[in-house]
Amino acid sequence: MHIDSASREQLQEWEKELSAQYQRICEHELSLDITRGKPSADQLHLADKLDGILNGDYRAADGTDTRNYGGLDGLACARDLGADILQVPSEEVIAGGNSSLTLMYHAVLTGYLFGFAGNTPWRELENPKFLCPVPGYDRHFSICEQLGIGMVNVPMTDSGPDMDAAEELVRNDRDIIGIWCVPKFSNPTGVTYSEDTVDRLAQLGQIANPGFRIFWDNAYAIHDLEQQVNLPSIRSATLANDTADSVIQFASTSKVTFAGSGVAFVSSSPANLASLKQQMQAMTIGPDKVNQLRHSRFFAEFTMLKEHMQKHAEILKPKFACVLEQLEKSFGESDLGEWEKPRGGYFVSFNTRPGCATEVIKLAADAGVKLTPAGATFPYGKDPEDRNIRIAPSFPPLEEVDTAMSVFVLCVKLASVRKQLQMA
Amino acid sequence: MHIDSASREQLQEWEKELSAQYQRICEHELSLDITRGKPSADQLHLADKLDGILNGDYRAADGTDTRNYGGLDGLACARDLGADILQVPSEEVIAGGNSSLTLMYHAVLTGYLFGFAGNTPWRELENPKFLCPVPGYDRHFSICEQLGIGMVNVPMTDSGPDMDAAEELVRNDRDIIGIWCVPKFSNPTGVTYSEDTVDRLAQLGQIANPGFRIFWDNAYAIHDLEQQVNLPSIRSATLANDTADSVIQFASTSKVTFAGSGVAFVSSSPANLASLKQQMQAMTIGPDKVNQLRHSRFFAEFTMLKEHMQKHAEILKPKFACVLEQLEKSFGESDLGEWEKPRGGYFVSFNTRPGCATEVIKLAADAGVKLTPAGATFPYGKDPEDRNIRIAPSFPPLEEVDTAMSVFVLCVKLASVRKQLQMA
Numbered sequence: 001m002h003i004d005s006a007s008r009e010q011l012q013e014w015e016k017e018l019s020a021q022y023q024r025i026c027e028h029e030l031s032l033d034i035t036r037g038k039p040s041a042d043q044l045h046l047a048d049k050l051d052g053i054l055n056g057d058y059r060a061a062d063g064t065d066t067r068n069y070g071g072l073d074g075l076a077c078a079r080d081l082g083a084d085i086l087q088v089p090s091e092e093v094i095a096g097g098n099s100s101l102t103l104m105y106h107a108v109l110t111g112y113l114f115g116f117a118g119n120t121p122w123r124e125l126e127n128p129k130f131l132c133p134v135p136g137y138d139r140h141f142s143i144c145e146q147l148g149i150g151m152v153n154v155p156m157t158d159s160g161p162d163m164d165a166a167e168e169l170v171r172n173d174r175d176i177i178g179i180w181c182v183p184k185f186s187n188p189t190g191v192t193y194s195e196d197t198v199d200r201l202a203q204l205g206q207i208a209n210p211g212f213r214i215f216w217d218n219a220y221a222i223h224d225l226e227q228q229v230n231l232p233s234i235r236s237a238t239l240a241n242d243t244a245d246s247v248i249q250f251a252s253t254s255k256v257t258f259a260g261s262g263v264a265f266v267s268s269s270p271a272n273l274a275s276l277k278q279q280m281q282a283m284t285i286g287p288d289k290v291n292q293l294r295h296s297r298f299f300a301e302f303t304m305l306k307e308h309m310q311k312h313a314e315i316l317k318p319k320f321a322c323v324l325e326q327l328e329k330s331f332g333e334s335d336l337g338e339w340e341k342p343r344g345g346y347f348v349s350f351n352t353r354p355g356c357a358t359e360v361i362k363l364a365a366d367a368g369v370k371l372t373p374a375g376a377t378f379p380y381g382k383d384p385e386d387r388n389i390r391i392a393p394s395f396p397p398l399e400e401v402d403t404a405m406s407v408f409v410l411c412v413k414l415a416s417v418r419k420q421l422q423m424a
Numbered sequence: 425m426h427i428d429s430a431s432r433e434q435l436q437e438w439e440k441e442l443s444a445q446y447q448r449i450c451e452h453e454l455s456l457d458i459t460r461g462k463p464s465a466d467q468l469h470l471a472d473k474l475d476g477i478l479n480g481d482y483r484a485a486d487g488t489d490t491r492n493y494g495g496l497d498g499l500a501c502a503r504d505l506g507a508d509i510l511q512v513p514s515e516e517v518i519a520g521g522n523s524s525l526t527l528m529y530h531a532v533l534t535g536y537l538f539g540f541a542g543n544t545p546w547r548e549l550e551n552p553k554f555l556c557p558v559p560g561y562d563r564h565f566s567i568c569e570q571l572g573i574g575m576v577n578v579p580m581t582d583s584g585p586d587m588d589a590a591e592e593l594v595r596n597d598r599d600i601i602g603i604w605c606v607p608k609f610s611n612p613t614g615v616t617y618s619e620d621t622v623d624r625l626a627q628l629g630q631i632a633n634p635g636f637r638i639f640w641d642n643a644y645a646i647h648d649l650e651q652q653v654n655l656p657s658i659r660s661a662t663l664a665n666d667t668a669d670s671v672i673q674f675a676s677t678s679k680v681t682f683a684g685s686g687v688a689f690v691s692s693s694p695a696n697l698a699s700l701k702q703q704m705q706a707m708t709i710g711p712d713k714v715n716q717l718r719h720s721r722f723f724a725e726f727t728m729l730k731e732h733m734q735k736h737a738e739i740l741k742p743k744f745a746c747v748l749e750q751l752e753k754s755f756g757e758s759d760l761g762e763w764e765k766p767r768g769g770y771f772v773s774f775n776t777r778p779g780c781a782t783e784v785i786k787l788a789a790d791a792g793v794k795l796t797p798a799g800a801t802f803p804y805g806k807d808p809e810d811r812n813i814r815i816a817p818s819f820p821p822l823e824e825v826d827t828a829m830s831v832f833v834l835c836v837k838l839a840s841v842r843k844q845l846q847m848a
Contacts, residue, residue, distance in 0.1 A: 036493070044482075044491040051714065052476030058468075067468040067682040069460070097521055098712040105707040109533075113571070139706075146706040147537070258491040261714035282563075282570040283529040288522040288712065290475065290685035 001334045001413065003353065003420050011421050018414040022367065025407055030368030032404040037187070037346035038395040039259050042315050046308060047257035053297050058290060066289035072277055074263075078292035082265030084302040085221050085251045088235050093267045094276065097287045100252035100264035101139055104215060107248050107266065108143050110279040111177065111213060117245050117271035119211035122149065122177050130215075131169060131179035133161035135349055135377030135388045137187040140180040140217070144379070151379035152176070156189050158340065160197035167200065170208045178213050179204070184231040185220035188349040188377055188390040190342025198232040205243030213272075216249040222305065223255060224344040225313050225320060235267075244269040248276075253295060255346065256308065263287075263295050313344075319393040319401045323348050326402070330409040336416050348391040349377070356415045357386045363411040369404045425758045425837065427777065427844050435845050442838040446791065449831055454792030456828040461611070461770035462819040463683050466739050470732060471681035477721050482714060490713035496701055498687075502716035506689030508726040509645050509675045512659050517691045518700065521711045524676035524688035525563055528639060531672050531690065532567050534703040535601065535637060541669050541695035543635035546573065546601045554639075555593060555603035557585035559773055559801030559812045561611040564604040564641070568803070575803035576600070580613050582764065584621030591624065594632045602637050603628070608655040609644035612773040612801055612814040614766020622656040629667030637696075640673040646733050647679060648768040649741050659691075668693040672700075677719060679770065680732065687711075687719050737768075743817040743825045747772050750826070754833040760840050772815040773801070780839045781810045787835040793828045 001014070058067045062076050073079065074095025083090040096103050112128070115121040122128040129150030132141060136156070144151050152169060155162045160183070170176050181201070183193040193201075201214055216234055238244045245268075253262035266276065299305040324341055327350065331337050338351045352360055358374040365371070372390040375381040391408070393401045425438070482491045486500050497503065498519025507514040520527050536552070539545040546552040553574030556565060560580075568575050576593060579586045584607070594600050605625070607617040617625075625638055640658055662668045671693075677686035690700065723729040748765055751774065755761050762775045776784055782798040789795070796814040799805040815832070817825045 038493050041489060041492075044489065047491075048480055048482070051478045051480075051482075051718070054475045056472055056475075058472070058475075065465060065468065067471075067685060068465075069462050069678075069683040071684075099708050102708045139709075142706045146703070254493075258714055259493040260495075260710050261491060261712045279570070282566045284523050284526045285563075286684050288685045288715065290682055291712065291715065294475070 001336060003416055004335050006420070008421070008424055011417050011424070014417045015414070015421060018410065018417060021410055022363065022414055025410065026367050028368070030403065030407065032368060032396060032400050032407070033370040034392050034396060034401065034404050035370050035372045036395065037255070037392045039255055040315065040395050040397070043312050043394070044258060046311050047298065050257055050294050050298055053294050054290070058293065060289070060293055060296070064289065066293045069285045071286040071289060072280055072284070074287050075289045075292040075296065077296035078263055081263070081296055081299060082251060082267065084305070086218060086249050086265065086267050087233060088249065088267045092269070092273065093265055094273060095287060095292055096264045096266060098261055098264065098291070100217065100219065100250040100254065103264050103266045104140070104217065104250055105143050106279060106283070107215065107276060108147060108149070108178070110275055111211065112147050112149065114275065114279060115211060116213060116275045122211065125175050125177065127175045128177050129175055131161070131166055131176060132379050133180065134379070135188055135390070136180055137182055137217070138376045140215070141379045153379065156186065156191060158191055160191060160193035163197055163200040166204065167207070170204050170212070174209045177209055177211050178215060180215050180217065182217050182219055183234065184218060184229065185223060185342055185345025187219065187345065188347035190340045190345050190347060190349065192229050192231055192343075195232045198234055198237050202234060202237035202241045202243055202246070205238065205246030206241060208246070212246060214247045216247055218249055218251045219255070220345040221251050222309050223312070223346070224309070225317050226343060229343050245271050248272055256305070257295065257298065261291065263292050316394060318398050320348065322398060322401050323391055323393050323405055326405040326409055330413070336412055346392060346394050348393065350389045350391055351387040352389065352412055353416050353419065354385045354387055356412070356419050357383060357389050359415040359419070360389060360408070360411045363415055364407055367407050367411065369407045371408070425760060427840055428759050430844070432845070432848055435841050435848070438841045439838070439845060442834065442841060445834055446787065446838055449834065450791050452792070454827065454831065456792060456820060456824050456831075457794040458816050458820060458825065458828050459794050459796045460819065461679070461816045463679055464739065464819050464821070467736050467818070468682055470735050471722065474681055474718050474722055477718050478714070482717065484713070484717055484720070488713065490717045493709045495710040495713060496704055496708070498711050499713045499716040499720065501720035502687055505687070505720055505723060506675060506691065508729070510642060510673050510689065510691050511657060512673065512691045516693070516697065517689055518697060519711060519716055520688045520690065522685055522688065522715070524641065524643065524674040524678070527688050527690045528564070528641065528674055529567050530703060530707070531639065531700060532571060532573070532602070534699055535635065536571050536573065538699065538703060539635060540637060540699045546635065549599050549601065551599045552601050553599055555585070555590055555600060556803050557603070557605065558803070559612055559814070560604055561606055561641070562800045564639070565803045577803065577808075580610065580615060582615055584615060584617035587621055587624040590628065591631070594628050594636070598633045601633055601635050602639055604639050604641065606641050606643055607658065608642060608653065609647060609766055609769025611643065611769065612771035614764045614769050614771060614773065616653050616655055619656045622658055622661050626658060626661035626665045626667055626671070629662065629670030630665060632670070636670060638671045640671055642673055642675045643679070644769040645675050646729065647736070647770070648733070649737050649744060650767060653767050669695050672696055680729070681719065681722065685715065687716050740818060742822050744772065746822060746825050747815055747817050747829055750829040750833055754837070760836055770816060770818050772817065774813045774815060775811040776813065776836055777840050777843065778809045778811055780836070780843050781807060781813050783839040783843070784813060784832070784835045787839055788831055791831050791835065793831045795832070
């Protein structure tokens with residue numbers, strides 16, 4: 001199907017055909033949901049032994065009674081786990097509660113209210129703003145929006161954010177005090193940042209406002225589908241560029257053990273960790289160390305974590321394959337859309353022809369297939385070209401992913417044809 | 425021992441005698457700690473069955489898969505548990521993470537940055553401040569201090585905060601936008617607010633800035649040592665006074681199950697809960713529902729929770745009795761200090777003669793007995809009369825509490841006598 005070269009008659013014929021197909025699908029009264037990057041029950045089941053793993057022994061190897069108060073940094077063995085995931089030293093890791101998003105929120109709050117490492121609090125700037133590689137993760141954008149921190153779009157490429165654009169913006173605007181990054185299997189495009197991108201990001205700290213911080217949300221650090229994809233170390237790169245204070249890294253076991261009941265980690269330079277702990281100490285006496293101990297026992301060796309992730313991959317692979325096959329089959333020889341082929345993570349990002357995403361999502365919803373709302377992958381929910389749709393195949397069973405994708409491709413075709421007819 | 429009526433010779437004789445005793449104690453090289461309200465290992469052990477209680481069944485009664493993302497309000501059965509503890513409807517409860525302090529921090533943050541229920545954010549006031557009944561809980565004060573919210577002392581009486589003073593302050597200063605309350609077994613005095621106090625607090629909302637909120641930290645709601653002490657319902661009182669939006673209540677299972685790994689609760693009017701959730705939704709996808717389910721299973725009925733608390737009381741009672749006996753024996757017939765006899769909670773609050781607390785704490789520390797720092801129970805760490813010392817007997821074994829208290833009473837005597845000699 002090639003829209004651009006199709007005649008009006010051809011488009012009208014397609015429209016009639018596709019509308020008829022769409023009507024038939026609507027009659028099935030489907031109720032499918034491929035909106036959020038949630039693990040499936042099968043994946044969660046892999047960690048069912050977590051509850052009960054302590055067997056009455058609540059003491060950590062270092063003697064800490066995990067049941068009692070205390071320990072703002074988290075349990076030593078949990079910090080080791082975070083260090084393994086992020087490939088950083090344990091001393092630079094804080095093991096927190098059940099959510100890396102919460103750690104990110106508090107890190108933004110720290111920068112905004114108090115400033116990192118003695119720098120000016122962001123709220124004292126005229127118009128503090130973050131760079132937001134787009135499409136990106138809606139929950140990152142929500143944090144900025146809630147705190148009134150502005151957001152500036154930077155296009156994503158297949159090697160990470162467009163660094164020419166990022167450097168230009170940072171150089172010319174001292175109010176840019178952060179950037180959101182999902183550096184491996186980026187949400188939603190699935191891209192892993194290249195060595196060059198990581199290097200150039202590490203150099204931003206040399207030209208930016210000294211309070212500038214890279215929020216390195218390594219949510220999919222160990223979530224490879226096939227062979228391991230290597231993400232260059234941002235820590236090494238910043239150390240080499242004398243910008244170690246410019247990066248704050250995050251990870252969690254949310255998509256490793258239990259999505260709502262894992263352990264989250266933050267890692268940064270000693271100066272930044274001190275700022276974070278300054279904020280934290282008014283807020284908490286310490287994280288849930290019992291759950292941290294459970295995780296340390298469950299993953300006594302890092303190899304056990306890696307083996308565990310392979311089991312996740314076995315469950316996820318057919319679902320990703322299904323999505324990609326459907327897209328390839330329907331659009332491989334067409335001008336109806338573009339997508340990346342992710343080698344890990346939780347999403348497939350699809351770009352429709354300009355101006356079609358909202359209509360595709362509406363058509364799919366009316367046919368009983370819930371997709372992430374149009375614009376959700378952009379700051380303020382505004383996709384300037386109305387093109388991006390995030391597909392999240394992890395949660396539903398494979399058959400449902402397949403059915404949902406059949407509906408999806410049909411809706412893309414129908415919306416594209418109708419749009420072209422309107423424009424013609 | 426009566427200091428005020430003692431002659432200089434008598435004081436000098438006492439000083440000599442007490443100094444000699446103190447020297448002998450110092451030789452023992454003790455290392456004891458009665459600083460923080462932590463449960464003992466024996467108490468924590470009561471809940472050891474929590475880990476493993478799910479027995480592989482992670483589904484809540486309402487069908488929720490607790491292992492996955494979602495549910496900002498917390499699990500329905502956990503909200504029921506919070507409702508039982510706070511004696512409020514479940515719909516008015518959010519079940520959160522492992523710390524009520526964290527919920528309080530976020531509630532203050534909500535008022536400060538965004539405002540509750542459409543009211544002006546506190547940060548937009550010229551000089552926002554909280555009333556702080558003193559002595560009080562240091563961690564409450566730290567939240568205000570971190571956010572730059574001013575604090576105004578209000579004296580505690582044996583029926584709660586001095587309400588004449590509180591009303592006067594609220595009436596005359598529109599910048600007063602909150603008050604910290606530990607209404608049952610107050611930290612540290614052990615006082616439970618009277619019906620009259622609760623009623624008058626509920627009426628503050630009629631005269632205060634509409635953004636004014638009572639932070640009702642009911643940390644010891646079910647922590648009675650002997651027969652149950654009844655705290656009048658602040659919810660009923662505010663409903664009767666049409667001030668339901670003026671109160672936010674907190675509780676947790678930190679001193680019920682595990683101190684660092686319990687479940688915390690916040691309860692308030694629908695309008696306030698909406699404001700809290702507005703803030704929360706940018707920060708988290710939801711609390712640790714697996715741990716909430718553990719707690720719901722462990723306390724399947726509220727009677728089981730009450731029986732559990734009786735076991736805590738059995739462990740705590742001898743320690744409190746020991747503290748009170750030592751105080752009574754040493755100071756019952758003296759002018760050296762005053763204290764309340766708490767019927768629950770975690771503390772005994774002792775007031776020395778004016779100007780002696782710092783010296784008592786220093787003497788005790790030098791003799792190897794760690795006490796809460798002088799001033800800790802006051803905003804900014806400043807006890808204007810340098811009198812208050814918080815004694816926390818829960819954590820150490822009974823013998824250690826007994827030894828620590830022997831040192832304590834000796835230090836009080838010695839500091840009091842020396843002070844009087846200096847002044848004479």
